[in-house]
Amino acid sequence: MAFSIKVNGRQRTVEAEADTPLLWVLRDELNMKGAKFGCGATFCGACTVHLDGAPVRSCSIPISGVGARAVTTIEGIGASEVGKRVQEAWMEVDVMQCGYCQAGQIMSATALLTRTPKPTEAQITQAMNGNLCRCATYARIRAAIRKAAGLPAEAAGV
Template sequence: MELRVNGQTYEVDVEEDMPLLWVLRDELGLTGTKYGCGIAQCGACTVHLDGMAVRSCQTWAADAAGAEITTIEGLGTPEAPHPVQAAWIETQVAQCGYCQPGQIMQAASFLRDVPEPSDQDIDNAMGGNLCRCATYPRLRAAVRMAAARLREG
């Protein structure tokens, strides 16, 4: 099966119902996407399929074929971080950091569709991404900061 991940095409020999999360981590070595719950309830495994945030633990490999898959490794670079990644760093959102790739991917997708979010919009959009460290106030501040920067261009 052919998958397009972070701008590169990969040929993978996996079962069609293998979760995309395991294809990314085990077959392609892209370990930035994390396993959290395995039932699409925590958001740690969030990636983009054609720009839309999805839970890769419950997305079958076959369902991702033909889509542009973006993982945290493909969102930005250390030299040119995505505005959401830059805001995360500046507001020091992460504590343990485990949930942050999924949080960042969710926020980037959300801000593409909602460029001027209210705090309630942010809470609603990010509510499915859980953080055991409870960095939610900093997370909200980072999303607001990234939204402003994305609007500025």
């Protein structure tokens, strides 16, 4: 079946079966490899993208369920002012170890800061708790979110 979806501001037509998860449409049909496959079951958040600005697990959203909602991926997140700030903070804090989960982390963090520009620690934890980092870079993820939000740096971490 043909589906028309809007990805990072561009209308794209893809040929896929209706139950194909958005993740695999992005990765294998549109050759956008930024969203990652980690568990296929919403446990890890490596595949996080935005639908109309809300973070979702693209491994578990069928292409037929996307509809007219705007898809934003890590490849396009830098186009938003908040997304760009988050990316920069991620680099300044040197968040990554292996880096595999970080696209998903950045997508969740950007959604948080777009909705809640000055989050509390508890709000950060709540927004980020669904994103696993197997290297456990959590202290720096937290520090980068604080930096992007213009909050004072924590003593812990870097």
